Each structure stands twice: as structure tokens, then as C-alpha cells.
Amino acid sequence: MKLTPDALTRARNIQRPAYDRAHVTPGIVHLGLGNFHRAHQAVYVDECLAATPDWGIRGVSLRRPDMRDALAPQSGLYTLAVRDGAGTAARVIGSVLEVVVAGEGIGPVLAAMTDPATRIVSLTVTEKGYCRDGAGDLGQAHPAVAADLATPERPGSVPGLLVEALRARRAAGAPPFTVLSCDNLPENGAALARVVLQFAALRDTELAEWITAEVAFPSSMVDRIVPATTEADRAEIAALTGLEDAWPVVTEPFCQWVVEDRFPAGRPDLAAAGVQFVSDVAPYEHMKLRMLNGAHSTLAYLGQLRGHETVADVMGDAELAELVADVMTQSAGTLSLPQDELSAYATRLQDRFRNPALHHMTAQIAMDGSQKLPQRLLAPIAEAHAAGRPWDALATGVAGWLRYLERFAPEDPMADELRLAAAKGPDAVLDLRAVFGDLSDAHWFREGVLARLPA
Ligand code: CS2
Numbered sequence: 001m002k003l004t005p006d007a008l009t010r011a012r013n014i015q016r017p018a019y020d021r022a023h024v025t026p027g028i029v030h031l032g033l034g035n036f037h038r039a040h041q042a043v044y045v046d047e048c049l050a051a052t053p054d055w056g057i058r059g060v061s062l063r064r065p066d067m068r069d070a071l072a073p074q075s076g077l078y079t080l081a082v083r084d085g086a087g088t089a090a091r092v093i094g095s096v097l098e099v100v101v102a103g104e105g106i107g108p109v110l111a112a113m114t115d116p117a118t119r120i121v122s123l124t125v126t127e128k129g130y131c132r133d134g135a136g137d138l139g140q141a142h143p144a145v146a147a148d149l150a151t152p153e154r155p156g157s158v159p160g161l162l163v164e165a166l167r168a169r170r171a172a173g174a175p176p177f178t179v180l181s182c183d184n185l186p187e188n189g190a191a192l193a194r195v196v197l198q199f200a201a202l203r204d205t206e207l208a209e210w211i212t213a214e215v216a217f218p219s220s221m222v223d224r225i226v227p228a229t230t231e232a233d234r235a236e237i238a239a240l241t242g243l244e245d246a247w248p249v250v251t252e253p254f255c256q257w258v259v260e261d262r263f264p265a266g267r268p269d270l271a272a273a274g275v276q277f278v279s280d281v282a283p284y285e286h287m288k289l290r291m292l293n294g295a296h297s298t299l300a301y302l303g304q305l306r307g308h309e310t311v312a313d314v315m316g317d318a319e320l321a322e323l324v325a326d327v328m329t330q331s332a333g334t335l336s337l338p339q340d341e342l343s344a345y346a347t348r349l350q351d352r353f354r355n356p357a358l359h360h361m362t363a364q365i366a367m368d369g370s371q372k373l374p375q376r377l378l379a380p381i382a383e384a385h386a387a388g389r390p391w392d393a394l395a396t397g398v399a400g401w402l403r404y405l406e407r408f409a410p411e412d413p414m415a416d417e418l419r420l421a422a423a424k425g426p427d428a429v430l431d432l433r434a435v436f437g438d439l440s441d442a443h444w445f446r447e448g449v450l451a452r453l454p455a
Contacts, residue, residue: 003074003243008092014079014241017094019050021075026056026097027268029112029177031158032125033059033067033099039080039226039251041122041182046095047273055268058112059099062125062158068099070247079248081237083357090241102161106154113165114172119265121162122180123192124222127371128413129158130185130195134434138198145199152203159199162192166200166215167207176215178263182222184293186285186375189219189260218260221284223292225252225311225352227360252355254348258284283337290331291342292349294376295324298397299353300365301404305454311360315353325350326393333390334383369401370414370435378439385444392452395445399452402426426450 001007008016028045030037037059048055059076061067071078076096082089100108113121123129133139138159140146148160155161166176179196181188196217200208227250237248259270261277271277278284296311302323303314314320328349332342377397384391404410405422412418414434421428430436430446439445 001243003077003079003092003245005075005077007243008077011092011241011243013090014243015089015091017046017049017092019053019094021094024049024053024056024094024097026058026112026115026117027054028057028120028122029060029109029118030057031060031062031121031123031161032129033061033096034124035226035229035249036222036224037122037124037182038078038093038096038249040222040224040255040257041124042093042095043080043255044257044270044273044275045268046093048268048270049095051272052268054117055095056097057095058118059096060109060112061099061101061103062129063101063103065101065104067247068101071096071099074246079237079241079243079245081233081240081248081250082253083250083355084253085356088236088240088357090237102156106156106161109161110165110168113161113177114168114174116169116174118177120180120263120267121165121177122182123158124182125158126183126368127185128368129183130191131157131159132191132195134437136191136194138195138202140202148199149202157199159195162196163200163203163207163211166196166211167204170207170210175265176211178216178218178265178267180218180220180259182220182257184222184289184372184375186289186379187219187282188285189217189281193217216262216264218262219281219285220260221256221258221281221288223256223288224254225355225358225360226250227358228364230359250358252352252358254352256288283335287332287335287337287342287345289375290334290377290380291328291346293372294331294380294394294397295327295349295353296365297369297372297376298327298393298400299324300362301369301397301400302454303362304366304404304408305400308362310358311353311362311365312356312358314362315350321350323393323396324353327397330384330390330393331380334380334387366404366408367411368413369404369410370412370418370432373398373401373435374437378436381445382439392448395448396452396454398449399426400454402429402449403454405429426453 144157
């Protein structure tokens, strides 16, 4: 039986939406409708729809049609399978109402974003979607940005798309939406505002001023480990529920969302669904990016080099498990939160990494290293060094990346440059200022990293 609203009524072992989907109307447009969004923000929104049904989600796939093709015959429904050593709990999420594909024509995407009912545009477009240069400014040489500056009414980049939608809303006299970044970047709201405002200023300075004055870009820290879905997942979930889902999503029990409470256009009651609203997200973002993601990147590269397929496999390698713990301790040393809280966080993270049922692939985390390393490992290295604290475990992670680049073909927006540099040797990779910034010139840094290159 294929998953459809009708079939759902006959399924077993499954939790169903606690509201009537017929009454749900869209209030959010989400850019980058991938597995992460479906296991995270869409679940929190699902919790809110019984009380406030006017916050349904219209999802946007930026390029590929495969998510739309999977979800459209299911009326947007999909299975969330939460897995740990004790088993799998299945739940059907109903908050995604439809999916549109930007690559097939930007018209429907802009129509959704300019609909006055849309009060939040949220994003999971990954680090590279922000089109930043090494200093965090809009990369004007970025091909998608250059194309959008030439034909701004048909945008293909994320900054171009947000600016065009905001321009159209302003022209129509409609209030703006709130722009909610859910990507793994420090101060992600401010990072996004910066590229959006720079793009807007290149188009029209008055528009840039209006965006500065009227549009809120709250920051948020998102956390849930979400592996890519496999054929084995599809089969296991069909066997459990009796429903064939074209694209279920598997995740861990842990889930966290810390959000800066700045939503002038309103928001669903996400606090009731467990979201933490705070005035400053930065301490949480730094903690998560350095302790979780920094350890993740380290174990991904070292794990790949030793032939470990999954995060749990790496945690079963005593030497690497110790390195992971050291990365967490050394990055915790750079953070301002109480150290006992941070050590409890580290213990919990290591338990999450050991989840035997998740099959989180090291190859998945190894992607896009050039975009990830600066905030995950390089910033804490610079700070630890300046404070005279240890940073050798963090340097081992960077060294792991250098070795990985020599032996694997990286999936990375800088793949060509990385391949060329890696062919010349690790020193040439360390010369890439777009990744390393001023650390490229720091003798202590180069020496510390090169001394830790794995065999
Ligand atoms: C991972 C993250 O792929 C990666 O780079 O480090 O996706 C990680 O699983 C999430 O940030 C966890 O919240």
C-alpha cells in the first residue's frame, strides 16, 4: 500500500497528524526542502498545526525535482522514523503541503514568497547556498550571483531570490516576511542578512534601506542528526507500517532548536512544541558548531582514511573515539558557557554518535569541507592558540582533511581548486586563503597542522 492520506487511515504502528489537514493553510515557505528540514523544522511546525492551522509549509527544492516527485503523489505526507538501539518509532508528518522546484521555473516560487499569507521564509540551503566569499561578504564573482545581478527578476541564487521576493512585496505594499536561517553557520541570521543586503544594495539602494529597516533575520541553532535515506530504510519502514513511502526520513531521538525571538510578522507557537526562544543564540551556535560539528568533521576525515563507513564505526575505534572526546574538550575551552554544562553536553554528544541504529555515513559529513572547517575547527584553533590553550586535537582534524583531499575526490564547491592544491601537497592547500584566511600566514598554525598529518 503506497502512502496516501487515505492509506494512512489503514496503517499500523504509526502516529498520525493530530489535526485535520483539510484546514491547514500555508504560512511558511521553506527553501531547501531536504531530509534535515523534514526531520527538524517541519516536525516542530507539525506540532503547532492543531492550535494554529495557518502555518503550513510550502517547500522549495532549489534544483532537483526528486523530492517533489516523491512527495506529490503522497500529498506531501512522509514518514519520520526515529531510531535508537531500542527500535524505531514511526510518525507521519503532515506540515508540508506542497513542493515546488525552483529549477523548473522561478514563477511559482516567487508567487509563494510574495503571497501575503507567507509570513516566514525559512532556509536550509547549506553553507554554500549563502554565496559568501572567504570574508563572509557576498561573492560577486560567484556565477549564480553574477547571473542574478544581470537578470534580477529571474533569480537563481539564494540572496537573489530573497531580494527579488522582498522587492515584489514592497512594490505591492505588502509587509515583508521574516527570514529564518536554519543552516550551520555562526550568527546565521546576521550572515544571511549581510549577503542579502549587499545584493540588494547592488540592485537598488532604497530597497536595501527598506530591507535594513523592515526585515528581521533572526538567528537560530538547529540540531538533529539526519542521515541520507537508504533503500534498506524504505524497506524497514514499509515492513513496520504497511505503507510504502517513496522518501521517508530517518533520525535520532534528540532534537533541539534555539531561536532568537524576532518575528515581527508573527510565528507559530513553537515554544509549545519545545523550541527554546532566547535573546542571543550565539553561545548555543558556537557550542554546537564547535563541539558537535567540529567533532563530526574530524571523525569524518579520519574515519574515511581508516575505512570506517559510519560515525558509530568511528566511535568503536578507541583511538579515534579518544580524539573525538579531545576535540570536544578543546573546543569547549574556547566557549563561554559553564564548563560543567559543556562537559555534560560532550557526554551526551558521544552517546548520540554511538547510536548503533542510525548508520550516519562519514562520507556524508565529509562533503563541503571548505565551507565547514572555518567555523567548526579554524575559529576555535585561532582562539585556543591566542588564549594559550591546547588545540592539537583540532589541528588533527584539519590535518585529516588535508590527507583526505589527497586520497579522495572531494564533493565541494571548491573541488577543482582543492584537487589542484592537494596534488601539490598539504602546504599548497594551507595556502588557500578562501578557506584558511589569516591562518594561511601563521607559522605556528601550519607547523601544528603539518606535524599531525595522519600516515
Ligand atoms: C554534519 C551535520 O553533515 C554534517 O556536516 O556535521 O549535518 C550534523 O549532523 C548536524 O548539524 C547535526 O545537528
